[in-house]
Amino acid sequence: MSINNENNNSAIDTKEKVLIVDDDPSLLRLLGIRLTAAGYQIESAESAKQALGILKSFQPQLVISDLRMEGMDGMALFEKIRQQYPSLPVIIMTAHGTIPDAINATKQGVFSFLTKPFESQELLDTVKQAIRLQPLSSTNNNDQAQHVWREKIISRSAVMETLLQQTYQVAKSDFSLLIHSQSGTGKELLAQAIHQASERSTKPFTAINCAAIPEQLLESELFGHKKGAFTGADNHHIGLFEASDGGTLFLDEIGDMPMNFQVKLLRALQEKEIRPVGSTTSVKVDVRIIAATHKNLQKAIKEQTFREDLYYRLNVVELVLPPLSDRREDIPLLAQHFLSQTSGRTTKQVNGFTQAAMELLICAPWPGNIRQLQNVVEQSVALSTESLISESLVRNALREAPAQHPSFQEARDQFERDYLATILKTTAGNVSQAAKIAQRNRTEFYKLLNKHHLNAEAFREG
CATH class of the missing domain: 3.40.50.2300 (Response regulator)
Known part of the structure; x- marks a missing residue:
């Protein structure tokens, strides 16, 4: 789903x-x-x-x-x-x-x-x-007092509101979830919100970036190890599965998990038990898995770098977190939030942005998403000599931000997604008309929509 x-x-x-x-x-x-x-x-x-x-x-x-x-x-x-x-x-x-x-x-x-x-x-x-x-x-932000579970997610955009409403519905279940989005969009924050809205909220929430752990240490990190299991294992170590028992385990960048370990993870999910490295006995665990990736896992399956059976085990429900460029009405909110955070760490009295500076923030492309926006605000505060951040400071920070060019595949996917959304808007969600404009048959057009997680119903007039 x-x-x-x-x-x-x-x-x-x-x-x-x-x-x-x-x-x-x-x-x-x-x-x-x-x-x-x-x-x-x-x-x-x-x-x-x-x-x-x-x-x-x-x-x-x-x-x-x-x-x-x-x-x-x-x-x-x-x-x-x-x-x-x-x-x-x-x-x-x-x-x-x-x-x-x-x-x-x-x-x-x-x-x-x-x-x-x-x-x-x-x-x-x-x-x-x-x-x-x-x-x-x-x-005024969507009655935050009534939404403690999502209080860390700063948004007023319709696209995020729809996602959060749907997220709340699935959070109450115990299904495994897959969050798909570009880097820097806040996947871990969404995972934390799901945990807070779930029946597991009083139990631990644990996060691990699968791309940041060397392959030889990943099994020990997740499953734990016994003393003497390998050189340097001087003490018994409880893995993250066992430490998260009763709660939620967030596996970020699951698409970078080594193939050799994927089969071990699949077995742990199926059997609901893990075996620490060096142990001869298994340990029962009750953990909800939320996985996240910026990669196209279906493409990775075809390239045989990701197991298809693990994909379907993780992807019971998929949530698509939009890039910052699709939720531009959130930029003033986020910019002010980062400004307040940054100003609290300095003695400078920086209170806001000039009108031109805010216009520039709203119109910027943001390939690095929210993480890049935070970097731009922090740099602007550091260099500001006035109470308001100027357009020139924002422009310089944007220019000096590390280049984050998408891969050819990511750029092509982005073009296809934007193109399909545009013609669906033009035809008010009429798939037959949209397929004619795209010069594709209906079957092929539906495959393209499924590939990019687009739902024609959402474009239809009420």
């Missing part, structure tokens, strides 16, 4: 919340009407003090405030917001807008500056861009 998530492009069904702050009741009503008509959920405040009281309960994705107000003005309100909600974007409005005011406000981190009177479309465009470029606050 393969669970595919690469082709659900529908938006998550939530209304973005906007808090409007102005001491002019008529303008407050006018802005509320415009934004409500555009589909936003609106809350209004007639003073900065009132706005601060509303913020915690309303939890907006954007604040629009007048600059000149009685008592606390718009910039003072912005400073308070930045202290409590550093990633919440603020748009400042003023009838006294000057270039120095605008430059000063944006340097301090205000998202944008609107001078009254402004056109309705200008307002809507600015609001849309602010919400698109900025992360949602953590309190």
Whole structure:
């Protein structure tokens, strides 16, 4: 059973919340009407003090405030917001807008500056861009408090939401799972979430990278060994299977496991017992296996570098974790998360990204996925001398990031996947029409869809 998530492009069904702050009741009503008509959920405040009281309960994705107000003005309100909600974007409005005011406000981190009177479309465009470029606050991120099992997975994209909903369903079972994705997408985080959502959550979760362990040590690492079993075995060693008893064992990069050991792993999965190196007796183990790979295992089977019987034992349910380029709406969230992590390790006061810097992050190709994004943010913070990370810092970090060119096979697979998804979108999931466009018969076209884990149903209009 393969669970595919690469082709659900529908938006998550939530209304973005906007808090409007102005001491002019008529303008407050006018802005509320415009934004409500555009589909936003609106809350209004007639003073900065009132706005601060509303913020915690309303939890907006954007604040629009007048600059000149009685008592606390718009910039003072912005400073308070930045202290409590550093990633919440603020748009400042003023009838006294000057270039120095605008430059000063944006340097301090205000998202944008609107001078009254402004056109309705200008307002809507600015609001849309602010919400698109900025992360949602953590309190709004899919009701995280109700989803403790997935709290480490930072996302607001529809494609990830679909995957996580399906993941939760299969987590409750005890089937073996195979996670397929490119390197750097967070396979281990997904495996940990599955463990947390399962009945085994109170037992150990253990992870091992099969590509990082030399072949001669892999059996001892997984199955353990008796004292004196080989040179250097000075003590009895409990393997990861036995240490994970009752829990979950995550085998990362399973496609790199040596052929000689694959048959031993298959026997352990079938018999639910292992034999430590140097022992004459077997040990019963109760372990759920989650395996992961970036390789095409079906291709590896044809090339006789991976056992077909082991593949079907591991691949009871397959989860396809999308690359970062397929979930670009998560980039602001992830970038802000890495920024907070990195800033906590330095004395620098780096609070966010300029608009141009965030645009660049969103549009970058990200061959190294989330791991590369983390590297770019960390390098940008290290070199930053301002409170906001600039476009030039991001551009330099992207340029200096280690080149991660895909193999010819990976590039061809990516092209085929993108091409098939495009024509399925064009035909709204009509396989007959899509096959004609591709100049392939239906049988061959379905084989291509299965190869790339694409489901035509997901492209059909409701």
